[in-house]
Amino acid sequence: MTRINVKVDGAMCSDDVEPRTLLVHYLREQLGKTGTVIGCDTSNCGACTVHLDGRSVKSCNVLAVQADGHEVTTIEGLATNGELHPVQKAFHECHALQCGFCTPGMIMQSVDLLNENSDPSEEEIRTGLEGNLCRCTGYHNIVKAVQQAADGAGSAAVASTSGGAS
Amino acid sequence: MTVTEDRPAGKEIGSPRKRKEDQRLITGRTKFTDNIQLPGMLHLAMVRSPFAHATITNIDTAEAKAAPNVVMVLTGADVADEQGALPCAWPISEDQKAQPHPSIAVDRVAFAGEIVAVVVARSAAAARDAAELVDVDYDELPAALDLKEAAEDTVLAHPDLGTNKSAFWQFDSAGAGTGSAIDDAIRDAEILIEREYRQQRLIPAFMEPRSFAVDPTGEQITMWSATQVPHILKLMLALTLGIPESKLRVIAPDVGGGFGGKLQVTPEEVITLLAARRTGKPCKYTETRSESLMAAHHGRDQWQKLTLAAKADGTVTGLKVDLIANMGAYLGLVTPGVPILGAFMFNGIYKFPAYQFNCTNVFTNMTWTDAYRGAGRPEATYAIERMMDQLALELDMDPVEIREKNWIKHEEFPFTTVCGLEYDSGNYEAATARAKEMFGYDELRAEQKRRRESNDPVQLGIGVSTFTEMCGLAPSRVLGSLNYGAGGWEHASVRMLPSGKVEVVTGTSPHGQGHVTAWSQIAADRLGVPFEDIEVLHGDTQVSHKGLDTYGSRSLVVGGSAVVAAADKVIERAKPIAAHLLEASVNDIEFKDGRFSVAGTDKGMAIGELALASFSAHNLPDGVEPGLDADATFDPANFSFPHGTHLCALEVDTETGGVKMRKYVAVDDVGNIVNPLLVEGQVHGGLVQGIAQALWEEAVHDSSGTLVSASFVDYLVPTAADTISFDTDRTVTPSTSNPLGTKGVGEAGTIASTPCVVNAVVDALKPFGVIDVQMPCTPERIWKAIHDRGAGGADPTEGEAMPHFDEKDVADRSEGGAQ
Numbered sequence: 001m002t003r004i005n006v007k008v009d010g011a012m013c014s015d016d017v018e019p020r021t022l023l024v025h026y027l028r029e030q031l032g033k034t035g036t037v038i039g040c041d042t043s044n045c046g047a048c049t050v051h052l053d054g055r056s057v058k059s060c061n062v063l064a065v066q067a068d069g070h071e072v073t074t075i076e077g078l079a080t081n082g083e084l085h086p087v088q089k090a091f092h093e094c095h096a097l098q099c100g101f102c103t104p105g106m107i108m109q110s111v112d113l114l115n116e117n118s119d120p121s122e123e124e125i126r127t128g129l130e131g132n133l134c135r136c137t138g139y140h141n142i143v144k145a146v147q148q149a150a151d152g153a154g155s156a157a158v159a160s161t162s163g164g165a166s
Numbered sequence: 167m168t169v170t171e172d173r174p175a176g177k178e179i180g181s182p183r184k185r186k187e188d189q190r191l192i193t194g195r196t197k198f199t200d201n202i203q204l205p206g207m208l209h210l211a212m213v214r215s216p217f218a219h220a221t222i223t224n225i226d227t228a229e230a231k232a233a234p235n236v237v238m239v240l241t242g243a244d245v246a247d248e249q250g251a252l253p254c255a256w257p258i259s260e261d262q263k264a265q266p267h268p269s270i271a272v273d274r275v276a277f278a279g280e281i282v283a284v285v286v287a288r289s290a291a292a293a294r295d296a297a298e299l300v301d302v303d304y305d306e307l308p309a310a311l312d313l314k315e316a317a318e319d320t321v322l323a324h325p326d327l328g329t330n331k332s333a334f335w336q337f338d339s340a341g342a343g344t345g346s347a348i349d350d351a352i353r354d355a356e357i358l359i360e361r362e363y364r365q366q367r368l369i370p371a372f373m374e375p376r377s378f379a380v381d382p383t384g385e386q387i388t389m390w391s392a393t394q395v396p397h398i399l400k401l402m403l404a405l406t407l408g409i410p411e412s413k414l415r416v417i418a419p420d421v422g423g424g425f426g427g428k429l430q431v432t433p434e435e436v437i438t439l440l441a442a443r444r445t446g447k448p449c450k451y452t453e454t455r456s457e458s459l460m461a462a463h464h465g466r467d468q469w470q471k472l473t474l475a476a477k478a479d480g481t482v483t484g485l486k487v488d489l490i491a492n493m494g495a496y497l498g499l500v501t502p503g504v505p506i507l508g509a510f511m512f513n514g515i516y517k518f519p520a521y522q523f524n525c526t527n528v529f530t531n532m533t534w535t536d537a538y539r540g541a542g543r544p545e546a547t548y549a550i551e552r553m554m555d556q557l558a559l560e561l562d563m564d565p566v567e568i569r570e571k572n573w574i575k576h577e578e579f580p581f582t583t584v585c586g587l588e589y590d591s592g593n594y595e596a597a598t599a600r601a602k603e604m605f606g607y608d609e610l611r612a613e614q615k616r617r618r619e620s621n622d623p624v625q626l627g628i629g630v631s632t633f634t635e636m637c638g639l640a641p642s643r644v645l646g647s648l649n650y651g652a653g654g655w656e657h658a659s660v661r662m663l664p665s666g667k668v669e670v671v672t673g674t675s676p677h678g679q680g681h682v683t684a685w686s687q688i689a690a691d692r693l694g695v696p697f698e699d700i701e702v703l704h705g706d707t708q709v710s711h712k713g714l715d716t717y718g719s720r721s722l723v724v725g726g727s728a729v730v731a732a733a734d735k736v737i738e739r740a741k742p743i744a745a746h747l748l749e750a751s752v753n754d755i756e757f758k759d760g761r762f763s764v765a766g767t768d769k770g771m772a773i774g775e776l777a778l779a780s781f782s783a784h785n786l787p788d789g790v791e792p793g794l795d796a797d798a799t800f801d802p803a804n805f806s807f808p809h810g811t812h813l814c815a816l817e818v819d820t821e822t823g824g825v826k827m828r829k830y831v832a833v834d835d836v837g838n839i840v841n842p843l844l845v846e847g848q849v850h851g852g853l854v855q856g857i858a859q860a861l862w863e864e865a866v867h868d869s870s871g872t873l874v875s876a877s878f879v880d881y882l883v884p885t886a887a888d889t890i891s892f893d894t895d896r897t898v899t900p901s902t903s904n905p906l907g908t909k910g911v912g913e914a915g916t917i918a919s920t921p922c923v924v925n926a927v928v929d930a931l932k933p934f935g936v937i938d939v940q941m942p943c944t945p946e947r948i949w950k951a952i953h954d955r956g957a958g959g960a961d962p963t964e965g966e967a968m969p970h971f972d973e974k975d976v977a978d979r980s981e982g983g984a985q
């Protein structure tokens with residue numbers, strides 16, 4: 001067992017983990033952060049995407065011990081002070097989710113994408129989301145939601161939330 | 167019955183309401199089964215056979231049992247007396263053959279991925295570690311893997327059955343009295359086209375892996391399951407395990423997609439229940455993605471041999487269909503019936519006089535197949551829509567024109583088809599006209615011509631598909647006549663709470679479709695209460711005690727109609743109370759916009775006030791029971807028949823075989839719309855699944871029967887980068903068989919898009935004389951088709967895509983055969 005200290009969605013967590021524990025398992029099983037889900041075992045689906053120090057990572061592809069001393073934001077910590085993040089809002093408004101299983105990862109990845117590029121073209125959005133699979137929506141409305149978040153929020157609002165919850 | 171006219175002009179139905187479901191899902195406040203953690207919960211891991219066919223000679227579990235935190239290890243022998251056999255609810259013939267399907271294999275495995283032992287441990291990681299320690303000895307047996315060979319009984323999937331043929335099923339229009347004889351049509355044909363198409367094996371690949379949790383610590387055993395069918399599951403578990411149905415409660419919490427893939431009663435559900443019962447502790451099993459791809463049921467997998475007879479002017483005179491359908495190793499819940507669901511759809515939207523459908527269901531040593539989005543109908547639509555293109559090619563006609571020549575005209579509805587189905591409504595002309603207009607059909611044809619003339623290395627292909635489907639499963643009597651084990655009605659209750667809020671309970675079981683929002687809209691209009699005041703409850707057999715769940719585009723058509731019926735009963739129940747309280751005659755009570763009023767006066771009461779009055783029951787008319795709640799079931803007299811016209815333009819790079827989609831237009835007619843946002847979402851998702859069959863997806867096995875595409879690295883579920891944005895629109899011809907006038911939409915996109923895309927690919931290759939490319943149309947297959955026309959783009963290992971039919975079987979009289 002290894003002791004790790006991680007700030008998760010704004011709260012300091014101190015836990016013993018097996019060195020082999022994946023970050024996603026730590027989040028779900030030890031912290032009860034079940035908003036982050038697991039869709040595959042080959043790091044292909046992106047359902048488990050969270051932010052590590054403000055950048056998106058697939059949390060099934062990171063060991064919990066690697067997060068020691070770092071800050072993790074999950075879908076559960078993305079809204080601030082009860083205000084949905086513009087990307088969350090846009091997903092709702094554009095009907096960019098159906099079953100919602102891919103949604104946490106899809107939203108976290110979209111936030112990262114907009115942080116990197118506040119005015120992406122459709123093609124840039126599609127390429128930027130290539131690592132996240134959705135079986136329900138056909139991506140049409142997801143692309144629209146990211147466009148709307150980019151237009152509506154403007155780069156400033158989107159960028160200000162990088163680093164996640166406080 | 168055109169009940170659509172008396173529908174109150176509501177403000178909710180038809181409006182693009184944003185979903186109520188979203189708030190939880192976008193903030194991570196979800197209840198997927200794998201999120202459930204109960205005190206003392208134990209975790210399961212499965213040991214699965216690596217062989218497609220083998221006898222189990224020994225299982226050594228000693229080491230696994232001694233591993234840290236392992237509570238129990240189960241083998242087939244341990245549970246042989248209590249596990250029963252998994253159910254098949256749709257025997258299609260009296261003499262159908264089937265091998266009993268044990269949840270844990272006892273002495274023989276029949277597909278790679280079949281469960282042979284189960285480890286129960288205190289954590290999922292401990293269970294998985296110990297599963298590695300279970301030592302199983304196998305004697306490998308020859309495996310039946312190739313569908314056509316299996317149909318010849320070359321190798322037997324189940325030696326005890328003595329044959330691989332499970333059942334044969336025929337529909338013949340002359341025999342049924344619904345049309346003329348196919349042999350005559352073939353004999354008299356001026357044009358005869360024969361083709362053979364492969365419907366490759368697909369994997370539903372819902373994003374949420376299946377997960378099951380069982381709590382045995384109450385009077386009722388509670389199971390949470392990532393299922394589409396909690397009600398069916400409850401009944402089937404009771405029958406399979408001999409547990410009184412009243413001792414079971416099944417909950418489908420948040421379910422992450424299904425597409426037919428979660429329309430099943432699975433070995434894993436039975437095993438989790440057995441483990442919980444034995445240990446007395448809550449147990450949970452969540453599959454890995456590889457397990458999901460390998461052992462959750464697959465879809466499609468057919469060979470289709472087609473003979474189309476026509477006159478020289480392009481009028482189709484008959485179609486003969488010979489199918490071989492791959493059941494895989496076992497018959498799942500509705501496995502044998504899937505091809506039969508297609509039997510009535512090979513005629514599509516056309517009105518030819520003669521039709522024959524012959525289907526042989528065949529066992530192989532592969533994962534069993536069952537429903538996958540469209541179930542039988544995409545296969546049928548693919549066949550007829552490809553054939554119509556071939557006919558157009560043969561006659562050098564425009565593919566839209568040839569369809570128009572043969573389709574049912576709008577003034578001909580209701581129309582009884584050659585299969586005996588009555589299509590109640592539709593307007594193929596309108597949908598097609600709209601699609602062509604949105605597509606810019608003539609301009610794109612002009613561009614195609616230019617590229618062809620200039621020998622552009624990038625050729626443009628234009629694909630069309632028109633379709634209809636029978637959905638909204640549905641009429642219980644018809645399902646009964648097809649030997650389906652259940653009815654097709656649906657149930658709803660409307661509970662009027664004393665505070666004026668409303669609970670709508672539905673027997674449908676959504677897993678992404680948005681029923682909560684749509685049912686709220688329906689109830690809001692019908693009862694005149696605010697959308698926000700309605701809560702829709704579902705997916706728990708203790709709350710929703712009756713229902714037939716969600717599949718076959720049935721939920722809105724059947725389940726939504728039950729909500730209408732229950733709401734109407736509430737209003738009828740309230741009227742005498744309103745009359746009593748308003749001191750008027752019942753006959754003078756009118757109900758509008760949530761208010762009961764006395765005709766010709768300004769006296770009235772809101773429905774919420776009546777709910778409170780009937781709850782307190784202080785002043786009810788004599789003999790009237792307190793409460794306004796009402797239950798209703800709805801069982802339509804007919805299926806619903808959505809239709810549509812899809813057009814697709816794509817570029818094929820003839821030097822690489824690469825395909826790039828340019829434009830996709832879908833004009834669907836799904837009847838009246840409750841929520842256009844939800845309808846569009848269903849269409850988009852369906853389109854991508856259908857396009858994926860055309861271009862990318864295939865479950866590929868190696869020569870020993872191991873699934874090679876057992877991860878998302880190899881099974882090509884499309885990404886955002888593979889797809890484009892779609893142009894969608896609608897025409898509306900209301901259905902006449904349900905009070906909402908709606909038709910199903912869940913499967914439409916998937917059904918129409920596959921042939922549309924393949925038609926476009928083949929159209930692009932027309933200058934090269936290519937007439938077929940086998941699905942998925944990979945760059946390699948396209949390149950091969952261009953460079954070696956005879957190969958038709960098929961892999962050499964999979965047989966030729968272009969058939970050479972037995973001369974005496976069917977004579978191909980068209981010039982030069984299959985041109």
Ligand code: FES
Nearest residue numbers: 039043045046060
């Ligand atoms: S679960 Fe992490 S990428 Fe699929």
Ligand code: FES
Nearest residue numbers: 098102134135136
């Ligand atoms: S919404 Fe279901 S997988 Fe994306």
